[in-house]
Amino acid sequence: MRRRRLLAGGAVLVVLTALVLAALFALVTTGIEGRGGTAGYIAGVTLFTLLQASLSAVLSVGLAVPVALALASRPAFPGRRLLLRLFAVPMALPVLVGVIGILSVYGQAGVLNRLAEWSGAGALPPIYGLAGILIAHVFYNLPLATLLLLARLEATAPETWRIAASLGLGPRNVFRFIDWPQLREALPRVLGLVFMLAVASFTIVLTLGGGPGATTLEVAIYQALRFDFDPGLAARLAMLQIAISGAVVLIVGGSGQALGVEPALGRGSLRPPSKSSWSLFAIGLAALFVLGPLLAVLIGGLTPALGKVLSEPLFYRALLTSLVIAAFSSLLAVAAAYGLALARAAHPSRALETAALIGLVVPPVVIAAGWFLIAHRLGVAQPVTPLLVVLLNAMMAIPYAASVLLPAVHATAERYDRLSASLGLSGMVRFWRIDLPLLARPMGLALGLAALVSLGDLGIIAIFGGEGLTTLPLLLYQRLGSYRTEDAAALALLLMGLSLALTWLLPRRNREEGAR
Amino acid sequence: MLRFALTAVIALLVLQPARAAESLTVLTYESFTAEWGPGPAIEKAFEAQCGCDLKWVAVGDGVAILNRLKLEGDSASADIALGLDNNLIAEARATGLFTSHSQKLDGLKLPLAWTDDTFLPYDYAHFAVVYDTQKLETPPKSLDELVRGDPEYKIIIEDPRTSTPGLGLLIWIKAVYGDKAGEAWKTFKHRVLTVTPGWSEAYALFTKGEAPMVLSYTTSPAYHEIAEKSTRYQAIAFPEGHPIQVEVAAKLAKAKSPALADKFLAFMLTTGFQDQIPTGNWMLPAAPTSTPLPAEFDKLVKPVKTLDISPDEVATNRRAWTDEWLAAMGR
Numbered sequence: 027m028r029r030r031r032l033l034a035g036g037a038v039l040v041v042l043t044a045l046v047l048a049a050l051f052a053l054v055t056t057g058i059e060g061r062g063g064t065a066g067y068i069a070g071v072t073l074f075t076l077l078q079a080s081l082s083a084v085l086s087v088g089l090a091v092p093v094a095l096a097l098a099s100r101p102a103f104p105g106r107r108l109l110l111r112l113f114a115v116p117m118a119l120p121v122l123v124g125v126i127g128i129l130s131v132y133g134q135a136g137v138l139n140r141l142a143e144w145s146g147a148g149a150l151p152p153i154y155g156l157a158g159i160l161i162a163h164v165f166y167n168l169p170l171a172t173l174l175l176l177a178r179l180e181a182t183a184p185e186t187w188r189i190a191a192s193l194g195l196g197p198r199n200v201f202r203f204i205d206w207p208q209l210r211e212a213l214p215r216v217l218g219l220v221f222m223l224a225v226a227s228f229t230i231v232l233t234l235g236g237g238p239g240a241t242t243l244e245v246a247i248y249q250a251l252r253f254d255f256d257p258g259l260a261a262r263l264a265m266l267q268i269a270i271s272g273a274v275v276l277i278v279g280g281s282g283q284a285l286g287v288e289p290a291l292g293r294g295s296l297r298p299p300s301k302s303s304w305s306l307f308a309i310g311l312a313a314l315f316v317l318g319p320l321l322a323v324l325i326g327g328l329t330p331a332l333g334k335v336l337s338e339p340l341f342y343r344a345l346l347t348s349l350v351i352a353a354f355s356s357l358l359a360v361a362a363a364y365g366l367a368l369a370r371a372a373h374p375s376r377a378l379e380t381a382a383l384i385g386l387v388v389p390p391v392v393i394a395a396g397w398f399l400i401a402h403r404l405g406v407a408q409p410v411t412p413l414l415v416v417l418l419n420a421m422m423a424i425p426y427a428a429s430v431l432l433p434a435v436h437a438t439a440e441r442y443d444r445l446s447a448s449l450g451l452s453g454m455v456r457f458w459r460i461d462l463p464l465l466a467r468p469m470g471l472a473l474g475l476a477a478l479v480s481l482g483d484l485g486i487i488a489i490f491g492g493e494g495l496t497t498l499p500l501l502l503y504q505r506l507g508s509y510r511t512e513d514a515a516a517l518a519l520l521l522m523g524l525s526l527a528l529t530w531l532l533p534r535r536n537r538e539e540g541a542r
Numbered sequence: 543m544l545r546f547a548l549t550a551v552i553a554l555l556v557l558q559p560a561r562a563a564e565s566l567t568v569l570t571y572e573s574f575t576a577e578w579g580p581g582p583a584i585e586k587a588f589e590a591q592c593g594c595d596l597k598w599v600a601v602g603d604g605v606a607i608l609n610r611l612k613l614e615g616d617s618a619s620a621d622i623a624l625g626l627d628n629n630l631i632a633e634a635r636a637t638g639l640f641t642s643h644s645q646k647l648d649g650l651k652l653p654l655a656w657t658d659d660t661f662l663p664y665d666y667a668h669f670a671v672v673y674d675t676q677k678l679e680t681p682p683k684s685l686d687e688l689v690r691g692d693p694e695y696k697i698i699i700e701d702p703r704t705s706t707p708g709l710g711l712l713i714w715i716k717a718v719y720g721d722k723a724g725e726a727w728k729t730f731k732h733r734v735l736t737v738t739p740g741w742s743e744a745y746a747l748f749t750k751g752e753a754p755m756v757l758s759y760t761t762s763p764a765y766h767e768i769a770e771k772s773t774r775y776q777a778i779a780f781p782e783g784h785p786i787q788v789e790v791a792a793k794l795a796k797a798k799s800p801a802l803a804d805k806f807l808a809f810m811l812t813t814g815f816q817d818q819i820p821t822g823n824w825m826l827p828a829a830p831t832s833t834p835l836p837a838e839f840d841k842l843v844k845p846v847k848t849l850d851i852s853p854d855e856v857a858t859n860r861r862a863w864t865d866e867w868l869a870a871m872g873r
Contacts, residue, residue: 135751508573
């Protein structure tokens with residue numbers, strides 16, 4: 027069984043590595059020479075990339091910890107489920123839509139500024155600069171980190187709570203002996219995830235950065251792929267980005283602790299509800315922060331253009347394309363993440379966990395450009411384009427799916443391997459009888475997250491688009507590119523609604539399942 | 543599930559455009575072929591004339607067209623590339639992928655002389671600062687006033703490393719200030735709210751009310767007046783002159799239907815094509831139209847002077863100018 031699990035993970039790793047290496051190789055061997063950036067420029071860019079990504083990760087995850095703890099300690103307030111589902115929505119929001127939502131609140135003409143002027147305090151200083159970048163990164167990543175950490179906290183076994191209750195553990199000791207070990211196990215992975223998302227950030231950094239002082243490696247890569255058209259340089263910069271973020275994640279990941287407490291799966295949590303006011307405060311603040319820009323997107327989209335967009339066949343075609351790509355790529359991503367998780371359960375190595383993050387370490391535009399090139403060289407661009415789009419979207423979504431499935435699969439293995447072996451259960455029988463029912467919740471979460479990620483993709487589709495494949499974000503961007511701001515706002519609203527609908531895929535709360 | 547998957551695969555296959563026997567493939571940018579763009583009407587008019595099938599392949603923008611051609615190299619499937627601009631010409635020529643257009647140029651109506659025998663213009667507009675009349679009562683009257691003006695009133699510009707308008711502004715400052723361009727940028731920097739990756743982001747932020755000015759085109763106000771019945775956004779004419787964006791098409795040397803490609807290039811300068819440009823592409827036609835332009839176009843500012851910087855000069859100096867910009871703007 028151990029061997030088979032390692033094989034599953036190994037196969038996924040081989041495919042992922044081959045996808046990346048083939049793309050980089052294709053780019054390096056184009057023979058097209060551009061005029062690359064100077065070493066000093068690249069060094070400066072790299073430093074800023076590291077600075078903003080570290081700050082973004084620490085801020086997003088640091089703030090997510092109290093929010094996740096607060097949400098875990100308040101399992102039943104009205105609107106909790108809707109709030110959690112809304113927390114998943116930013117993932118599918120094309121970056122520019124999020125930026126515009128954020129500016130509606132914090133911008134020069136935003137709500138805060140108007141409030142400040144109305145109260146006589148005068149205009150606030152512009153957010154453009156590091157502050158703007160960090161606000162946007164926290165907006166995108168705090169909800170994601172909260173969801174991931176909360177999933178971890180809610181997985182505490184009922185027995186643990188029974189013991190805690192019989193020992194009469196107070197809130198401080200509950201945190202120390204129960205919650206903290208769980209968080210400590212999950213934090214390196216979540217920090218790594220957010221760090222890499224921030225490293226790969228492009229539009230946010232340029233648009234809110236205020237000037238070329240704020241330039242990340244991703245900007246340099248994009249520049250190398252566009253104006254300077256130097257595919258070799260793009261590949262080399264991508265390798266630099268892979269090396270840097272891979273190293274950081276290995277270091278952070280290496281500091282993580284082994285699982286101290288076994289998480290429960292698919293069963294009710296018995297955490298004693300808290301009545302403390304700090305938790306309400308934390309939840310309220312986080313809700314305000316995340317929902318403000320989302321509300322702005324909602325209001326911005328409610329114009330006559332909404333009806334017009336809804337009457338266009340183009341919209342429905344893009345909707346279908348988006349859904350089909352999201353469906354296939356999320357299934358593929360979850361299958362691959364499951365394979366990685368099986369191997370990780372059989373062989374607890376940090377390298378495997380880092381490998382699970384590959385889709386984030388590697389800039390998707392670079393891989394997409396590489397594969398575009400390969401497809402054209404082989405003369406099969408037309409038929410394989412949809413396949414490549416699905417494959418690369420899946421690759422991008424694996425880190426999200428893996429961050430949910432890795433610990434969950436590890437836990438089922440710990441708990442049921444011996445039992446299954448003694449019952450003679452193995453292979454598909456065991457998967458259907460034991461693993462799938464236990465993993466239904468994490469699988470659902472993984473699927474939902476993966477689908478949302480690919481729903482919001484713009485980088486990959488922008489490389490491959492133009493041959494009849496138009497997704498909703500691409501349609502939105504096309505409208506924006508030809509003065510049709512209202513159409514774009516309506517599409518943003520529709521995309522937000524669609525991703526909210528998709529969050530039905532996300533698992534429901536423990537308690538309701540337990541009550542059945 | 544399986545049935546859903548099958549339906550989905552079939553749907554994706556159906557979404558792929560069909561191929562016809564005698565066809566002309568034109569590689570262009572997305573806003574040209576969009577429903578509201580000039581593409582659909584042009585396709586209809588040309589197909590009626592040639593009895594062939596005109597097929598568009600659309601990518602993001604002019605830079606993406608050139609990059610796609612470089613990537614595809616000799617395996618390129620397009621007969622014509624439509625949507626490169628004057629600042630990309632030198633690089634496009636260097637690829638050796640294009641051949642001469644063999645069209646007469648005397649019918650062109652451009653604000654500058656055009657003699658290129660490979661790249662044929664179809665429309666143009668000048669880069670200009672567009673301002674919000676509700677936020678700015680006294681807009682700058684010259685480029686110098688813009689550069690030295692009150693930093694309280696900001697402008698959103700595009701990044702020359704990633705976008706054509708950004709490159710346009712770089713050229714503009716260089717053409718007007720020459721050796722002093724670096725200093726000009728150092729002063730101008732204080733008026734710049736932010737630098738966006740492309741025109742879309744800049745214009746979206748501008749119409750959102752983030753800043754009273756944006757770098758765009760002289761033709762931008764025509765869109766707002768015709769499509770939105772609004773005169774709120776206006777362009778400003780600067781006496782120092784304006785850089786121009788001339789959009790061009792060219793025939794690929796390896797075109798599969800060279801005769802059809804020639805027909806299309808000739809058609810491009812006729813009214814069947816040019817009539818669609820003003821309100822389809824929101825640019826000014828490079829050749830006569832069958833009817834006068836809408837009145838709103840007459841109201842557009844007309845730069846008294848066009849800054850004519852040769853494509854070769856841009857190609858040679860882009861790197862140095864960008865470095866100068868980076869140094870002045872704080873990197």
